[in-house]
Amino acid sequence: xxxxxxxxxxxxxxxxxxxxxxxxxxxxxxxxxxxxxxxxxxxxxxxxxxxxxxxxxxxxxxxxxxxxxxxxxxxxxxxxxxxxxxxxxxxxxxxxxxxxxxxxxxxxxxxxxxxxxxxxxxxxxxxxxxxxxxxxxxxxxxxxxxxxxxxxxxxxxxxxxxxxxxxxxxxxxxxxxxxxxxxxxxxxxxxxxxxxxxxxxxxxxxxxxxxxxxxxxxxxxxxxxxxxxxxxxxxxxxxxxxxxxxxxxxxxxxxxxxxxxxxxxxxxxxxxxxxxxxxxxxxxxxxxxxxxxxxxxxxxxxxxxxxxxxxxxxxxxxxxxxxxxxxxxxxxxxxxxxxxxxxxxxxxxxxxxxxxxxxxxxxxxxxxxxxxxxxxxxxxx
Amino acid sequence: xxxxxxxxxxxxxxxxxxxxxxxxxxxxxxxxxxxxxxxxxxxxxxxxxxxxxxxxxxxxxxxxxxxxxxxxxxxxxxxxxxxxxxxxxxxxxxxxxxxxxxxxxxxxxxxxxxxxxxxxxxxxxxxxxxxxxxxxxxxxxxxxxxxxxxxxxxxxxxxxxxxxxxxxxxxxxxxxxxxxxxxxxxxxxxxxxxxxxxxxxxxxxxxxxxxxxxxxxxxxxxxxxxxxxxxxxxxxxxxxxxxxxxxxxxxxxxxxxxxxxxxxxxxxxxxxxxxxxxxxxxxxxxxxx
Numbered sequence: 001x002x003x004x005x006x007x008x009x010x011x012x013x014x015x016x017x018x019x020x021x022x023x024x025x026x027x028x029x030x031x032x033x034x035x036x037x038x039x040x041x042x043x044x045x046x047x048x049x050x051x052x053x054x055x056x057x058x059x060x061x062x063x064x065x066x067x068x069x070x071x072x073x074x075x076x077x078x079x080x081x082x083x084x085x086x087x088x089x090x091x092x093x094x095x096x097x098x099x100x101x102x103x104x105x106x107x108x109x110x111x112x113x114x115x116x117x118x119x120x121x122x123x124x125x126x127x128x129x130x131x132x133x134x135x136x137x138x139x140x141x142x143x144x145x146x147x148x149x150x151x152x153x154x155x156x157x158x159x160x161x162x163x164x165x166x167x168x169x170x171x172x173x174x175x176x177x178x179x180x181x182x183x184x185x186x187x188x189x190x191x192x193x194x195x196x197x198x199x200x201x202x203x204x205x206x207x208x209x210x211x212x213x214x215x216x217x218x219x220x221x222x223x224x225x226x227x228x229x230x231x232x233x234x235x236x237x238x239x240x241x242x243x244x245x246x247x248x249x250x251x252x253x254x255x256x257x258x259x260x261x262x263x264x265x266x267x268x269x270x271x272x273x274x275x276x277x278x279x280x281x282x283x284x285x286x287x288x289x290x291x292x293x294x295x296x297x298x299x300x301x302x303x304x305x306x307x308x309x310x311x312x313x314x315x316x317x318x319x320x321x322x323x324x325x326x327x328x329x330x331x332x333x334x335x336x337x338x339x340x341x342x343x344x345x346x347x348x349x350x351x352x353x354x355x356x357x358x359x360x361x362x363x364x365x366x367x368x369x370x371x372x373x374x375x376x377x378x379x380x381x
Numbered sequence: 382x383x384x385x386x387x388x389x390x391x392x393x394x395x396x397x398x399x400x401x402x403x404x405x406x407x408x409x410x411x412x413x414x415x416x417x418x419x420x421x422x423x424x425x426x427x428x429x430x431x432x433x434x435x436x437x438x439x440x441x442x443x444x445x446x447x448x449x450x451x452x453x454x455x456x457x458x459x460x461x462x463x464x465x466x467x468x469x470x471x472x473x474x475x476x477x478x479x480x481x482x483x484x485x486x487x488x489x490x491x492x493x494x495x496x497x498x499x500x501x502x503x504x505x506x507x508x509x510x511x512x513x514x515x516x517x518x519x520x521x522x523x524x525x526x527x528x529x530x531x532x533x534x535x536x537x538x539x540x541x542x543x544x545x546x547x548x549x550x551x552x553x554x555x556x557x558x559x560x561x562x563x564x565x566x567x568x569x570x571x572x573x574x575x576x577x578x579x580x581x582x583x584x585x586x587x588x589x590x591x592x593x594x595x596x597x598x599x600x601x602x603x604x605x606x607x608x609x610x611x612x613x614x615x616x617x618x619x620x621x622x623x624x625x626x627x628x629x630x631x632x633x634x635x636x637x638x639x640x641x642x643x644x645x646x647x648x649x650x651x652x653x654x655x656x657x658x659x660x661x662x663x664x665x666x667x668x669x670x
Contacts, residue, residue, distance in 0.1 A: 106564065212630070213630065257539060259534070259562070262617035313507075313521040313524075342545070
């Protein structure tokens with residue numbers, strides 16, 4: 001789960017990371033009032049779950065409260081990488097002497113959180129890693145012991161020579177690590193970490209991603225979720241305990257299991273079609289899930305055919321068949337449906353479907369070809 | 382022969398009295414797996430299904446039964462503890478089926494299990510099966526048949542699909558291993574490929590990867606430099622958009638890394654067969670065996 005910059009800053013502030021004061025606004029008037037309260041120069045920053053906000057014109061410096069209002073009115077409602085800006089952060093501007101990068105990622109290779117720090121800050125760290133890897137210090141952390149004082153110090157010395165700044169940076173490393181662990185993060189970044197003209201070390205921007213698997217343990221973090229930043233159909237699917245990702249094609253896919261769901265999308269493409277979505281109904285065969293899946297898929301006007309691909313292992317195919325029958329009786333389908341079922345209780349499932357006027361096959365390739373043809377408005381092969 | 386499990390494997394089930402644990406214990410017993418005990422704290426002294434003794438701890442279960450393998454069906458928030466308990470009790474192969482284990486938990490579990498010298502499979506995996514001998518986990522037994530293709534995969538139902546197509550084509554399997562879809566897991570592709578290379582009963586390997594991470598690229602390198610047996614690979618997620626988690630926690634393209642294209646290229650460079658569709662495994666493997 002991604003959270004906004006202002007939310008990430010709150011989590012970091014709670015651990016003692018120095019961050020310039022700021023508040024969020026959803027109207028230009030609020031932005032003006034916050035700027036007045038803060039005094040001096042402020043930065044108005046779009047709060048969306050996308051990188052490159054600055055380049056897109058979503059981050060602007062204001063010299064007066066009136067200018068803050070004017071800028072906020074331009075930024076609010078703006079679209080950045082397809083996402084509408086509903087909120088801006090109005091924060092005190094800093095006088096920057098130098099910028100650095102500090103981040104922690106959960107690294108698959110070392111199977112540990114890895115600190116990455118670089119004096120080349122404020123830019124794309126992936127690019128620095130690719131072109132000048134010597135400018136980055138990577139330090140894997142054993143979470144059983146945590147970030148040790150000497151490690152925090154080593155990170156600080158990699159960035160600065162001046163002892164006062166090294167100590168300030170080390171303290172920030174410790175606080176960042178605490179925030180990362182406490183909130184079950186998969187990524188936590190301060191980019192840039194700034195040295196001000198006055199010589200203070202502060203965080204100007206922050207990004208935190210939470211591991212979705214942690215949300216049961218941290219119900220308070222669920223409150224940070226911004227559903228306005230997501231596709232409404234994806235929110236609906238999550239609330240129905242389905243994994244759903246909307247795409248641009250016209251073949252709606254309903255599959256059990258993530259790997260098979262991806263392979264089904266790929267096969268749609270292989271046979272010349274375009275998948276409309278990724279949808280995994282999961283391992284359990286609750287007919288309710290099938291009903292919800294059909295509701296979500298058929299609500300999308302660009303879907304021209306529906307393809308079920310169910311491999312019954314744990315999932316009972318007769319449960320899926322019952323779900324299809326129940327859902328289509330309540331809401332008759334306006335578009336063609338192709339059903340592929342095989343595995344557990346296949347004979348019963350086929351019987352249920354036949355009795356209710358559906359045809360089904362047990363061959364994946366045949367079913368995908370048929371769905372692609374139907375989506376194109378043609379006849380089934 | 383086979384890899385990791387055979388008919389001498391003795392298994393305990395952690396979470397045996399739970400809904401999933403109970404259901405799959407019955408399935409494993411039916412298949413012929415030697416389930417020697419179960420663990421549910423507080424239910425020690427009971428029996429499951431009238432035959433399997435239940436213990437309060439893995440230590441007690443191992444002491445009484447001498448089990449060498451454990452399979453875990455406990456809820457996600459308890460899975461880390463269950464894996465570490467199994468390793469501490471001397472279990473040699475720990476199979477964690479549980480989906481949704483926090484990744485940070487795995488940063489503690491992995492080194493702990495390593496230091497105990499145990500093998501961990503998963504979490505978020507379907508387990509493994511040696512057809513005709515033993516199954517540990519949730520892979521449906523009836524789709525498998527004994528033979529000489531080793532199967533290793535990051536997925537569950539996609540593996541079933543491909544195993545089923547192999548079986549229908551008369552190509553049996555030596556062992557089928559699901560390594561799981563999480564970003565931090567125990568056993569990886571290379572561990573399985575290395576075991577298949579050393580297993581005289583395995584004549585070729587079918588490998589199913591997916592987007593995210595670099596496990597497949599490292600596996601391809603291993604195939605090119607260390608393996609004599611033919612390997613055919615498949616990558617799921619060629620149509621997946623970047624930056625989105627495709628169901629599996631580990632199935633995500635980060636920035637420009639972890640794409641299907643780069644993995645398929647790695648397979649091709651390693652001289653592996655590349656299945657464009659699941660059904661292609663049959664012809665590609667036949668041509669190489």
